[in-house]
Amino acid sequence: MKIAPEELLRQHNLSLTAVRLALLEALHANPHSDAARIFDVVHNKIAAASKQAIYNNLNTLVECGIVREIKPKGQASLYETRTGDNHHHIVCRSCAGVFDTDCHDCAPCLTPKDSHGFVIDEAEVIFWGVCPSCQNNHNSKGKNNAEC
Amino acid sequence: MKIAPEELLRQHNLSLTAVRLALLEALHANPHSDAARIFDVVHNKIAAASKQAIYNNLNTLVECGIVREIKPKGQASLYETRTGDNHHHIVCRSCAGVFDTDCHDCAPCLTPKDSHGFVIDEAEVIFWGVCPSCQNNHNSKGKNNAEC
DNA sequence: TTAAAAATTTTGAATCAATCAAAATTATTT
DNA sequence: AAATAATTTTGATTGATTCAAAATTTTTAA
Numbered sequence: 001m002k003i004a005p006e007e008l009l010r011q012h013n014l015s016l017t018a019v020r021l022a023l024l025e026a027l028h029a030n031p032h033s034d035a036a037r038i039f040d041v042v043h044n045k046i047a048a049a050s051k052q053a054i055y056n057n058l059n060t061l062v063e064c065g066i067v068r069e070i071k072p073k074g075q076a077s078l079y080e081t082r083t084g085d086n087h088h089h090i091v092c093r094s095c096a097g098v099f100d101t102d103c104h105d106c107a108p109c110l111t112p113k114d115s116h117g118f119v120i121d122e123a124e125v126i127f128w129g130v131c132p133s134c135q136n137n138h139n140s141k142g143k144n145n146a147e148c
Numbered sequence: 149m150k151i152a153p154e155e156l157l158r159q160h161n162l163s164l165t166a167v168r169l170a171l172l173e174a175l176h177a178n179p180h181s182d183a184a185r186i187f188d189v190v191h192n193k194i195a196a197a198s199k200q201a202i203y204n205n206l207n208t209l210v211e212c213g214i215v216r217e218i219k220p221k222g223q224a225s226l227y228e229t230r231t232g233d234n235h236h237h238i239v240c241r242s243c244a245g246v247f248d249t250d251c252h253d254c255a256p257c258l259t260p261k262d263s264h265g266f267v268i269d270e271a272e273v274i275f276w277g278v279c280p281s282c283q284n285n286h287n288s289k290g291k292n293n294a295e296c
Numbered sequence: 297t298t299a300a301a302a303a304t305t306t307t308g309a310a311t312c313a314a315t316c317a318a319a320a321t322t323a324t325t326t
Numbered sequence: 327a328a329a330t331a332a333t334t335t336t337g338a339t340t341g342a343t344t345c346a347a348a349a350t351t352t353t354t355a356a
Contacts, residue, residue: 015303015352035342050306055343057304071221076342090266101260110258110273112249117280118238125258126272132265163323163332183313198335203314205333224313 012064019053020061022046024081027067031080032089032098038079072098072126088125094134101127160212167201168209170194172229175215179228180237180246186227220246220274236273242282249275 005024009016019042026041027033033041039054058079061067068083072091078098086107090099103109103125110123130138153172154164162168167190174189175181181189187202206227209215216231220239226246234255238247251257251273258271278286 017304017352019305048306052307052344053305059344069221071219073217073219073225077221088260090260090264090268092266093269099264099266101262101264104261108275108277110275112236112238112275113252114249115275115277116238116247116249117283118240118247118275118277119283120238120275120277121241122276124274124276127256127258127260127263127266127268128270128272129256129263129266129268135265135267165323165333167334196335200315200336201334207315 008066012066014060014064018046019049020057022049023054023057024061024066027079028081031082031100032070032078033080034076034078036076070098070124070126072096086122088127090127090129090131092131092134093128094130094138097131097133099131156214160214162208162212166194167197168205170197171202171205172209172214175227176229179230179248180218180226181228182224182226184224218246218272218274220244234270236275238275238277238279240279240282241276242278242286245279245281247279 005021006016009020014020022042022045023038026038026045030037030041035051035054035058038058039049039051042049042054058067058069058077062069062079065083066081068080069077070080070089071077072089075096080100082100086103086105086109087100088103090101091097108120108123110125112118112120153169157164157168170190170193171186174186174193178185178189183199183202183206186206187197187199190197190202206215206217206225210217210227213231214229216228217225218228218237219225220237223244228248230248234251234253234257235248236251238249239245256268256271258273260266260268
């Protein structure tokens with residue numbers, strides 16, 4: 001987020017409310033958080049803050065493009081303030097940790113083999129794998145292969 | 149799905165139950181369905197079928213790799229029987245329709261700019277855009293730009 | 297500066313998607 | 327055919343999210 005949150009909100013004709021500003025600050029400090037985590041952080045700062053306001057604001061801010069939503073399998077929706085650069089994500093299959101990785105190109109950075117007549121505007125990429133921490137845990141504890 | 153469902157289940161040491169077979173058939177006929185839709189189709193065939201069994205089976209079949217789960221934003225989890233070929237998806241921002249598109253390569257077909265020490269095994273790609281139907285609807289009804 | 301209007305928050309309820317767990321039933325193995 | 331294991335059914339519950347009315351806050355206009 002390169003400009004002040006207040007200015008960003010003004011540019012989108014959104015009121016500068018305490019909850020909204022606290023949410024943006026919380027999300028800037030804790031990227032890839034879900035609504036419950038954001039609520040916890042905001043609630044520590046504003047005791048009267050409600051979960052409903054968090055959901056309302058997340059929906060509004062995503063709609064405006066101020067906040068980005070991602071939805072990895074196995075997790076609730078996650079949010080981040082890093083927007084506009086078409087970056088991608090890496091998610092650990094073991095600990096569910098989420099990390100950013102820059103994109104090579106502008107959106108859409110890829111084209112489908114068959115676009116089915118779609119006008120494509122974005123290629124959302126999630127890389128799945130195992131993070132260094134979980135690789136170390138896995139090796140030191142021996143393999144726990146799920147039989148299937 | 150190139151081999152018979154019965155054989156596939158046997159290969160994975162799974163019982164051949166009526167609900168399970170009906171689910172696979174329903175999903176083969178209706179790819180990219182959510183659990184509710186799958187339940188509707190199965191329920192038409194087996195009146196006593198329960199939603200719990202649908203969820204249990206989906207979880208089991210996804211874990212075995214017989215069924216694939218995708219989770220586009222704004223929708224519940226969707227499922228499909230087309231597995232093992234690392235294909236990608238195109239989702240319409242307007243009608244939420246989901247379509248397959250072949251992958252250029254084997255998994256992982258892409259590499260992140262910075263892998264953060266991860267061992268990457270898959271690049272999940274969702275192309276977002278507007279489908280031909282919704283493009284036509286949009287144009288004939290005039291633009292409804294959301295101010296934001 | 298004050299009042300009005302609009303936006304947002306709070307509050308409590310509800311819905312949706314999915315899970316939990318015990319009992320019953322079905323499929324497989326012996 | 328009986329025993330065992332897997333699965334389904336049933337009803338309850340949880341987590342994630344939405345709904346809606348009333349209250350409060352922010353912005354705008356006078």
